[in-house]
Amino acid sequence: MQVLQMQMEVRADPAEVGRARRWARSRLAGSGIGVDEPLAETLILLISELVTNAVVHTGCPAVLRVLFPVAGAAGGARVGTVRVEVADISARPPRRRCAQGDDTGGRGLELVDGLADRWGWQREGTGKRIWCEVDRGTAAWVGAFESPHAVTNRA
Structure with a gap:
């Protein structure tokens, strides 16, 4: 399977x-996904x-990586899985927080869980x-990027 990988420090x-x-x-x-x-x-x-989460909770630099299915692969650009990864040098695992009422933070991983089909960390x-x-x-x-050691939070 061909994948277009883009990366930013x-x-x-x-x-x-x-x-x-x-x-x-x-x-x-450029990935075949229209901005609209x-x-x-x-x-x-x-x-x-x-x-x-990476810059606020770890205070460390990170690498953002986005992997897109290549147009024409697996039936065209309108199918496939887009994967977003953020790698950092902090050993501290991600932690869900429970935001209350007017709290201005603590909802990030809940949003990720609600919007993504799968997410996890390793x-x-x-x-x-x-x-x-x-x-x-x-x-x-689906699952092409799974690691046998990944912690998956959605089936």
Whole structure:
């Protein structure tokens, strides 16, 4: 299965979240996803949440990676799974928090869980990689990126 992988280094600065959103929007068209598709906004929100978690909760730089099915592969660009990954050097695992009423934080992983078809994390060297996947049409290669050691939070 052919996959188009795009990657961006993220500094440990909350301003990087906006830069990651702009970067992702600029790459959607080249991946076969129109910026006016609901999938585009879902991906932007997922990227925003995962990058925010990395820079705010770890204080470490990170690497954002987005993997798209290649147009013409597996029946065309309108099918397949888009995967978003954020890897950082912090060994601290992601943790769901329980936001109350007017809290301004604590909902990130709940949003990821609600928007993604699957998500999880895995240790990587001294750090970790948190990932999520969104199926587009018939997911011809669901699970293609699964690690036997990944912690999966959705079936």
